[in-house]
Amino acid sequence: MTGRKLGVVVCQCGGNISDYVDVEKVRAEAAKDGDVVSSQVQMFACSDAAQQSVIQEIREKKLDGIVVCSCSPKLHTATFRAMAERAGLNPYEYTQVNLREQCSWAHTHDRAAATEKGVRLVRAGIAKTALSQPLEKMRVETLPQTLVIGAGVAGLRAALALSDLGISVHLVEKADHPGGQVRRWGTLFPNDKVGQALIEDLVGRVTARDNIMLYLNSELVEKSGRVGAFSVTIRAANGERIPLNVGAIVVATGFEPYTPAPGEFGAGLDGVITLPELKERLAATAGPLTHRGQPVRSIAYVYCVGSRQPAEEGTRRTYCSRYCCSATSHLATVVTGLDPKIHQFHLFRDVRTYGKYEALYERALKSGSLFLRYSEEDPPAITRENGGLVVRVHDRLLAGEEVEIRPDLVVLVTGMVPRANDDLVRVLKVPIGPDGFFREVHVKLRPVETIVDGVYIVGTAQGPKNVAESVATALASVSKAGALLLKGYVDLDPLVARVDPTRCTWCGDCQTACPYGAIDEVEYGDRHIAQVNAVLCKGEGACVPACAKAAISVQGYTNEQITSMIDALAKEVA
């Protein structure tokens, strides 16, 4: 017994739990704990009526902790924390026990065993809550200014949208001109906009805005501070270092086209070019396509060059670059528009013109393009023989029959690779994924957020995307940054590391283990101890196993809480 006054709510989940777990027994066993002064079973704990009933119980019995045994905490932690707050209880003195996904639903054929497990789980929840402490969210002010790194299509669009919201933008571009890759491209899929015109329009609008500052030949060299109030330093073209204060950072550094190694699919041979090179050639000409002054009569496109590589070869490029199938199908129709008599052969592994881009593939087919499917194990061979290019491929759709093509031009449909951003990665401290692109928190649930609060990744800096998808992520980051900055403050989760000054003797191991620079050495009386900068700490606990004195732990996951949970789970059920 700890002297706490805890309440326990066991949810039936309309039968999802109670059909497989004896919820009344779970409640009765929970009630035997000396700290539990209130216990109840609810049909749906998340319903308004049930929450009202629990709020009343918290108030009447002056509970100082609540345990809700229901579904996964992923679903209703926010719901029940808000309920606790409405009842006047600190939301961090609430614990959710996963009685559905990790108990009733996993053990549907053994009610007795599922009930026994449920009893153990609720005991662990009680043990954790009994050792909980009231915590306060950290409220910090935010500055209505942003830094956008990269003035490609995603960065330009993000800057305009932020400007629309009244948020000042410092737009930093490493090159001597804005526009990124799209600036060099001609007609773009799906609606035949011209890349250069698109960029000129965006740049014109950006330069007309009073609250957007564009820095060319410049790069971010320093970053410190925290979400809402970063201090950054830009190194300008003349070497000048410009200090800025911003509330959020949008990373739109884009991609590099994959460069095939010499000899890879004939790379280096006369007449073998890459997809971006063909796009640039088409953008630069209105007349017939030529190569070395001779008209091009036939083209062979080789797909998946640099993308979808076998993992066993040790490459990071196992991913699909997403845009290339659609871009090439579209380009084939552009080429047909220049000269309908050009023969076009598409050597593909799979055609991934997903969604509405399937129409581009159909247009290419109807305009006379031939598609031949090769296998990953048997790629096309490209050589130069007797002064001309020769492509040999075994077409899977013709039962592996060898097809020989003698094109004037071979276009290697190269994918996207991450830019070499080592210095920027070091400054931003944003993690890189296994594919080398910046890593988001969750690809579906938090696709533009990074583990560094207030730093967002957009466009192809995060992974291969087409222009429309890049702009969509840019606008998503604007929504996030706008919600963060326009409110004027942000509340940070207090579940971060904490040092026990009575145990800490300062060895520095926790500081070494922390990748976020969140631990400082401070004076404490006549000695030195570690101190956690709560705003920088991510609460992952990297410092915890590093501490030989068990002097540092993460709030909500303290050594005492975890060991008491283990003891509660291990205890026999009568």
Next chain:
Amino acid sequence: MATADTRSPRILVFSTNAISDMGIDLAGSAHMAYSPSVQVIPVPCSGGINPAWIVHAVKAGFEGVFVAADGAECALLSDCVSRSAKVVERAQELLRADGLDPQRVKMAAICSVCAEPFVNHMKQFGRSLAALPMAGAEA
């Protein structure tokens, strides 16, 4: 009498809030059965597990501890895999020092949709533990 094939050893799983706990949830959502003697404690990150917790669990009566690690997907620690491996190595050293079998600890990366791999790991680990001497006998 329970044999190595039928006995269900008690396993404590350390899962991670952002990744592996979701995979374990998914196993339940898909009604993929595993032994009820498997119990889970979610923590923020497998790189932040105190090796002493693992030893405590074995001494408290769990026959095995499974660290359902974040793996390469971890958004919190870029070197989560090696950090988590060090946690397990340290726990095995501590178990060995206490005369306990280090095979009682196992780690594998469980992604947020790794329902089937999780269930398979539980079955395999359960079989491995059942083949070991009863918990405490080696001490």
